[in-house]
Structures are given as structure tokens and as C-alpha cells.
Amino acid sequence: MHSFGYRANALLTFAVTILALMCAIASFSDTFNSPSPSSQIQILNINWFQKQPHGNDEVSLTMNITADLRSLFTWNTKQVFAFVAAEYETPKNSLNQVSLWDAIIPTKEHASFWIQTANKYRFVDQGSNLRGKEFNLTLHWHVMPKTGKMFVDKLVMSGYRLPEEYR
Amino acid sequence: MGWIGDTVDSIKSIQIRQLLTQAVSLGMIVTSALIIWKGLMCITGSESPVVVVLSGSMEPGFKRGDILFLHMSKDPIRAGEIVVFNVDGREIPIVHRVIKVHERQETGEVEVLTKGDNNYGDDRLLYAQGQLWLQRHHIMGRAVGFLPYVGWVTIIMTEKPIIKYILIGALGLLVITSKD
Numbered sequence: 001m002h003s004f005g006y007r008a009n010a011l012l013t014f015a016v017t018i019l020a021l022m023c024a025i026a027s028f029s030d031t032f033n034s035p036s037p038s039s040q041i042q043i044l045n046i047n048w049f050q051k052q053p054h055g056n057d058e059v060s061l062t063m064n065i066t067a068d069l070r071s072l073f074t075w076n077t078k079q080v081f082a083f084v085a086a087e088y089e090t091p092k093n094s095l096n097q098v099s100l101w102d103a104i105i106p107t108k109e110h111a112s113f114w115i116q117t118a119n120k121y122r123f124v125d126q127g128s129n130l131r132g133k134e135f136n137l138t139l140h141w142h143v144m145p146k147t148g149k150m151f152v153d154k155l156v157m158s159g160y161r162l163p164e165e166y167r
Numbered sequence: 168m169g170w171i172g173d174t175v176d177s178i179k180s181i182q183i184r185q186l187l188t189q190a191v192s193l194g195m196i197v198t199s200a201l202i203i204w205k206g207l208m209c210i211t212g213s214e215s216p217v218v219v220v221l222s223g224s225m226e227p228g229f230k231r232g233d234i235l236f237l238h239m240s241k242d243p244i245r246a247g248e249i250v251v252f253n254v255d256g257r258e259i260p261i262v263h264r265v266i267k268v269h270e271r272q273e274t275g276e277v278e279v280l281t282k283g284d285n286n287y288g289d290d291r292l293l294y295a296q297g298q299l300w301l302q303r304h305h306i307m308g309r310a311v312g313f314l315p316y317v318g319w320v321t322i323i324m325t326e327k328p329i330i331k332y333i334l335i336g337a338l339g340l341l342v343i344t345s346k347d
């Protein structure tokens with residue numbers, strides 16, 4: 001009845017249950033954090049702006065990104081993945097999201113930053129609709145927990161416009 | 168001498184009963200595991216609700232051996248989401264992040280481009296020859312939750328089948344020999 005096997009089994013079951021419960025509580029504790037991140041993005045320069053041989057518009061730009069994401073970090077946060085996407089509408093597509101820059105923020109100490117960068121990924125449209133196009137720059141963040149549920153949110157910054165002519 | 172025969176009979180019947188009970192309880196374990204799996208499939212709407220990360224292409228977010236919980240809802244796919252997708256002509260699904268989305272005006276069809284956080288370039292090299300975008304039907308689900316390390320059990324079992332057989336054998340032996 002109370003053999004070694006049964007005791008080991010009971011102990012293991014109990015340990016796994018407690019571990020699962022602790023993971024669930026750690027994940028649940030994240031919901032009490034109400035973050036208030038802030039960000040500013042300036043477009044410093046349009047480096048070049050042209051139509052590719054097969055007809056898609058492509059633009060290269062330099063941005064100045066300032067952000068403070070420190071409030072996203074809790075004790076259950078492994079990392080925050082932040083990225084800036086250009087979002088706009090064209091006659092063909094109701095939504096275009098083009099990622100321009102991203103970063104993995106490993107700790108709270110790195111979460112308040114300032115960076116001047118050209119777009120890391122190519123800003124290419126599906127078609128030729130970018131001349132004079134108004135677009136939003138949106139800072140998205142994905143909070144990756146040590147365990148449990150992932151959190152996602154964004155900050156939309158509007159009022160950016162591409163030049164009327166290729167250059 | 169009649170009582171000896173009776174005792175033998177009763178022992179025999181007990182053994183058959185015990186055997187039956189063990190078979191039933193084994194069946195219960197197997198079916199309840201199946202019920203949980205199928206139930207998860209119904210709730211999440213994904214054909215594989217739980218996947219194990221096999222490569223390091225999403226490090227440091229997801230390491231090899233981590234478990235991801237998937238969810239497949241009607242919500243449109245957006246940039247930044249971590250999706251699990253199947254490429255034509257590839258067996259193993261890939262877990263990567265969406266970096267570009269183009270959604271059609273009338274039909275609402277999406278074309279997305281993915282990239283592993285730890286990879287240098289985007290995934291066009293991983294896609295089928297000449298494929299530039301992923302469509303909705305390639306995508307099996309999006310990752311919503313995360314549990315570290317647990318997936319190592321499956322990785323070890325698939326890479327070292329002997330351990331799997333030893334484990335199954337030991338469990339079977341335990342079930343057969345247990346008296347209560």
C-alpha cells in the first residue's frame with residue numbers, strides 16, 4: 001500500500017501541481033500591471049524614393065525613435081519585443097503594415113532608449129501608391145513572459161506624409 | 168474436498184476481475200488524454216493546439232524545448248503576431264513573427280511576410296520556390312501562451328526512441344503489477 005513507488009508518485013504529482021499553480025499565479029499577476037509607455041518618432045530624412053523595375057514603390061527613410069517602455073516590465077517579463085510599423089491604406093489594400101525597425105529589449109534598464117536609424121526592413125508597397133501617401137507610424141510591443149500569457153499593445157502616431165515626387 | 172475447488176475458482180475469478188479492472192483503468196487514461204487533446208482542438212480552433220519549439224530562430228523569446236499554446240480565431244492577422252505556419256513541401260511547421268501584412272480591400276485576403284527574431288533576414292528563403300507571401304491557409308494558429316522547458320520531454324522521446332520504449336515498458340509493468 002505505502003510502497004516506495006506510491007510515495008514517489010504522490011510526491012511527483014504534488015510537486016507538478018504546485019509548479020503549475022505557481023506558473024498560473026505568476027501569469028495572472030501580470031494583469032495587475034497597467035503600463036503607460038510613451039514614444040515619439042520623427043522622420044529625419046527621405047534617403048531615396050523610387051519605383052522598382054517591376055512597378056512597386058520603395059522608399060528608404062531615416063527615423064529618430066524615442067521611447068520609454070520601462071513600465072511594461074514586471075517580475076514575470078522575460079523580454080519585450082518592440083517594433084515600428086508604417087500603416088496605410090491603398091485602393092488595392094484596406095490595410096498595409098510594413099515593419100520598418102524592431103528590437104528585443106531584454107531588461108528594464110534598456111527600456112528607455114533613443115535611436116536614430118534607417119529602416120531595417122525594406123519599405124515596399126504592393127503597387128505604386130506611395131507618392132504623397134499619408135501614413136501612421138505605430139510602435140507595437142509584445143511582452144513575452146517568463147511563463148504564461150503574452151501581452152500585446154501599440155501606440156499609434158499619425159500625420160506622416162511621403163513626398164509627392166520620386167527622388 | 169469441495170472447498171478447495173471453490174477457493175481455486177474464486178481466485179481465478181478474482182484474477183479475471185482484476186485483469187478487467189486494470190484494462191478498463193488503462194483505457195480510461197488513454198481516452199481521457201484523447202478527450203483533453205480533442206477538447207483543446209475544439210476550444211482553440213487550431214488543429215494542433217500545443218506545439219513544441221524545435222529551433223532557436225526565435226531566441227531569446229522562445230528556446231528549443233519550450234511549449235507554445237496556439238489559438239486560431241477569425242480575427243485578422245496583424246504584424247507582430249507570432250504565427251505557426253506550414254510551407255508547401257515542408258513537413259515541419261515553423262513558428263515565426265509576422266513583419267509585413269497586406270490585406271485586400273474587398274476580399275479581406277491577407278498576404279503576410281514572416282521572420283524569426285533571431286534570424287538575420289526574412290523568411291522568403293524558407294518559403295516554397297518563388298513564393299513571396301504567406302496566405303491565410305498556410306497559417307495554423309497564433310501563439311498566445313508560453314510554458315518553458317516542458318517540451319524537452321517530447322524532443323528527447325523523438326530523438327532517442329529507446330527512452331520512449333523504456334518509459335512505456337516501465338509504465339505498463341507498473342500497471343500490471345499494481346494490486347490496488
